[in-house]
Amino acid sequence: MRRATWAVAVAVLAGAGLTRAQDGKTYDLRGPAPKKGQVLASGTVFKITNAEVRLKVGGMELEARQTLTATEDEEVTFLAVDGRQVTKARTKVVKEKVDTVTTLGGADMEDSKDGDLDGEVIVSERTGPGKWKHSLVDTKPNEKQQKDLDKRVGPESDDDLYPEGKVKVGHEWTVDATALQKVFGGSIQDLKGKLKARFVKVEEVDGEECAVVEMSGTIKGVAKEDEGDLAVEMDMTGTTWRSVKTGVDVKDRAKGTVKMSGKLDMDGQKIDIALEGPFTIEGTTKLKPGKGD
Numbered sequence: 485m486r487r488a489t490w491a492v493a494v495a496v497l498a499g500a501g502l503t504r505a506q507d508g509k510t511y512d513l514r515g516p517a518p519k520k521g522q523v524l525a526s527g528t529v530f531k532i533t534n535a536e537v538r539l540k541v542g543g544m545e546l547e548a549r550q551t552l553t554a555t556e557d558e559e560v561t562f563l564a565v566d567g568r569q570v571t572k573a574r575t576k577v578v579k580e581k582v583d584t585v586t587t588l589g590g591a592d593m594e595d596s597k598d599g600d601l602d603g604e605v606i607v608s609e610r611t612g613p614g615k616w617k618h619s620l621v622d623t624k625p626n627e628k629q630q631k632d633l634d635k636r637v638g639p640e641s642d643d644d645l646y647p648e649g650k651v652k653v654g655h656e657w658t659v660d661a662t663a664l665q666k667v668f669g670g671s672i673q674d675l676k677g678k679l680k681a682r683f684v685k686v687e688e689v690d691g692e693e694c695a696v697v698e699m700s701g702t703i704k705g706v707a708k709e710d711e712g713d714l715a716v717e718m719d720m721t722g723t724t725w726r727s728v729k730t731g732v733d734v735k736d737r738a739k740g741t742v743k744m745s746g747k748l749d750m751d752g753q754k755i756d757i758a759l760e761g762p763f764t765i766e767g768t769t770k771l772k773p774g775k776g777d
Contacts, residue, residue, distance in 0.1 A: 510650035511695055513683065514643050515731020517568040524732065527557045528767040532742060535761025537586075541753060549587040550759070556580050556599075559772075560639060563607075570639040571610045574621075577601045600628040608638040614665065631710065640666040645681075646697075655683045661703050672705040672716050679703070679720075687725075689734050694725040707744065714746035714757070722765070736767040 532552045539546040557578040564572035580599030585592055605621040616638035619625075625633055644663035647655060661675040668675065679701035686695055700721045707714040722738025745758040 508652065510652050511683070511686070511728055512650050513646040513695055513697065513726065514568075514648070515727070515729075518562055518565050518570050518639075520562055520565050522562045523559060523772040524769055525557075525559045525772055526767065526769040528555070528736075528765065530554045530556075530763065530765050532759075532761050532763045535742075535759050538758045540756035546588065550761075551585045553583045554581070555583075562639070568643060569610070569641045573608045573639050575606045575608065577604050577606065600626075600632050604629070606633070606636070608636070610638055614640060635671070635708075637666055637668075642666055651683060653683055653685055657681050659699060659701075661705075664703065668705070672703075672707050675703060675705045677701060677703040684723075686728070689725050692734060693728045694734060695728055697724045697726060698722070699724075709748070711748040711750055712746055714744045714748075717743045718763075727771075730771050732769050732771050733767075734769055736765065738765040739763065 531554070532550070535550050535552075537548040537550050539548070557580075559576040559578060561574045562570050562572075563574055564570070577599070580602040581596065582599065583594075583596045585594050587593075604623075606618050607621055608616050608618045611617050614637075616636065618633040618636050618638070620629065620633070642663075645659055647657050659679040659681050661677040661679070664675055664679075665673075679699040681697060681699040684696045684698050686693060688694065698721075701719075703718045703720065705716050707716050718740055720738055720740035722736065722740075724733050725735040726733050740763060741760065742763045743758075743760045746756075748755045748757055
């Protein structure tokens, strides 16, 4: 599953999927091991629409509505590989942007901000299971950039998201939330929960044979920000189209409800915040020609 994927859903066997299930063919959903020199170009759009926001500030309660759109485009080159695990990678942050529209007291306030790592090139080296060291190429990160680098997750193997060995269409399994850390990156930590997964069918996407995998479940975690920690709960449903040939998630679609709550310290002002609303995620990944191909 790609980094930008937040998997999930209710399986429906029909059409081509049913035909595939009857032919008894088996598939390795984990796919081949990554190769040194491979280049993955990915794009992800995460959107929370018209979420309800409740604030308590200095004994005063406020209610607002907020729509947030986070866009991220990256190009990752695998520089070193050990077995099925990438150990060193170079990431070009092509685009990192957050747009928000907040409605408070009948007035709309719009804001658009590029991420602190927008346009940067990052080299990541794996120092242990789930642990990475990140640095910027040819420049020293400022304080905000360093904090973002410290929260990043490198290209961890996603084998734990898929069953071992070959399986038929219709196969079901359970995914532990800890296996989703690569999906969420460093934005949400201390993940807990389970996802139910099902191999629904095989179909073509842009001429490429893909295993269609659907998952559903509730994930809980903690968003650790400079201003404080927020408890996060996400009910998710969605689908991943995973290339049978390359093991790359060429397309992802997910939706659900997100809840966030906690206390923040904004310029010395203590704020209780609670947010709840629907979200969607859309992502694509392409394997570009590289030395590993």
